Amino acid sequence: MRTPYPSDISREQFEAIRPLLENARKKTSPRRVDLYDVFCAVLYLLKSGCQWRMLPSEFPKWRTVHAYFSIWSEPRKDGSLLTQALKKNQVGAARVKQGRNDSPTLLIVDAQSVKNTDTAGQKGYDAGKKVSGIKRHIAVDTLGLPHAIAVTTAEVTDRSGALEALKGSHADLSRVLSVLADSGYTGQPFAQGVQACVGATVQIAKRSELHRFAVMPKRWIVERSFAWLEKCRRLWKNCERKLDTSLQFIQFAFLTLLLRRL
Known part of the structure; x- marks a missing residue:
C-alpha cells in the first residue's frame, strides 16, 4: 500500500x-x-x-x-478513451443526476489563450491578448460541463477554433438549439458555420453600453469552467510538445472533476 x-x-x-x-x-x-x-x-x-x-x-x-x-x-473511431470516459460516460451521467437530459439544448462557447514554456512544441501569437502560445476552445452547458473541446495555436481566431471544437463533437450535439458567445464571435460566417455544423442559432451577449462592470447572464458559466482547469498547475502554462497532449490533459482534468462528484 x-x-x-x-x-x-x-x-x-x-x-x-x-x-x-x-x-x-x-x-x-x-x-x-x-x-x-x-x-x-x-x-x-x-x-x-x-x-x-x-x-x-x-x-x-x-x-x-x-x-x-x-x-x-490514442485517437480512435469514437475518440480517445479519455474522450469517451468524459463525454459519453460522465458528462451525460452528471446531467441526468441533476434531472436534465443527457444532451443540452444550449451551449456557451469561449476561448482562453495560454502562454508556452520552452518545452512546448507548437505555438502561435495572439495579437489581441499579446500571448505567444496556444488557445483552448470549449463549449459548455449551463452546468459548466464540457461538450466540445479543441486546442489550437494562439493565432487561430476564436470563431475558427469554436467551429473546430463543434465539428469534432457534432454527433453528440443533435439537440443543441442555441450557442451563446461574446462579441468576439460576431459575424455571419460564424453563425452560418454553427448552423451547418449543429443546426443551432448564435446569440451574442453584449456588454453594457455604460462601460460599467456587470455579470453577463450565463456567460460567467464558461469562465468558471476555465477556473476549474486553473486548479491544475500543469495547465497554468502549456509545456506539451503536441497540441493533442494538451487536449487530453484538459479532458483528464474535467473527467477527474466529475469523478469527485460521484
Whole structure:
C-alpha cells in the first residue's frame, strides 16, 4: 500500500471508468501494475505540475505511467478513451443526476489563450491578448460541463477554433438549439458555420453600453469552467510538445472533476 496523496480520487470513484480503461489493450499476460495507481499518478502530475521523471517513487515507474497515458490518449473511431470516459460516460451521467437530459439544448462557447514554456512544441501569437502560445476552445452547458473541446495555436481566431471544437463533437450535439458567445464571435460566417455544423442559432451577449462592470447572464458559466482547469498547475502554462497532449490533459482534468462528484 502506497501513501495516499491529496490529489488521489477514491477507488470507488475510479470504478466508474475502470472497465473502459482496462479495455485499452488485450491482456496477453497478467497486469503487473494497478490501474488505479497509474490513474492517480497522472492526476498527481496534473495537479502538481511536476515532470514525468519527478513522479514519486511510490507510484509505478514514470515510463509505465506515461505509456498508459499515451494509450488512453490514442485517437480512435469514437475518440480517445479519455474522450469517451468524459463525454459519453460522465458528462451525460452528471446531467441526468441533476434531472436534465443527457444532451443540452444550449451551449456557451469561449476561448482562453495560454502562454508556452520552452518545452512546448507548437505555438502561435495572439495579437489581441499579446500571448505567444496556444488557445483552448470549449463549449459548455449551463452546468459548466464540457461538450466540445479543441486546442489550437494562439493565432487561430476564436470563431475558427469554436467551429473546430463543434465539428469534432457534432454527433453528440443533435439537440443543441442555441450557442451563446461574446462579441468576439460576431459575424455571419460564424453563425452560418454553427448552423451547418449543429443546426443551432448564435446569440451574442453584449456588454453594457455604460462601460460599467456587470455579470453577463450565463456567460460567467464558461469562465468558471476555465477556473476549474486553473486548479491544475500543469495547465497554468502549456509545456506539451503536441497540441493533442494538451487536449487530453484538459479532458483528464474535467473527467477527474466529475469523478469527485460521484
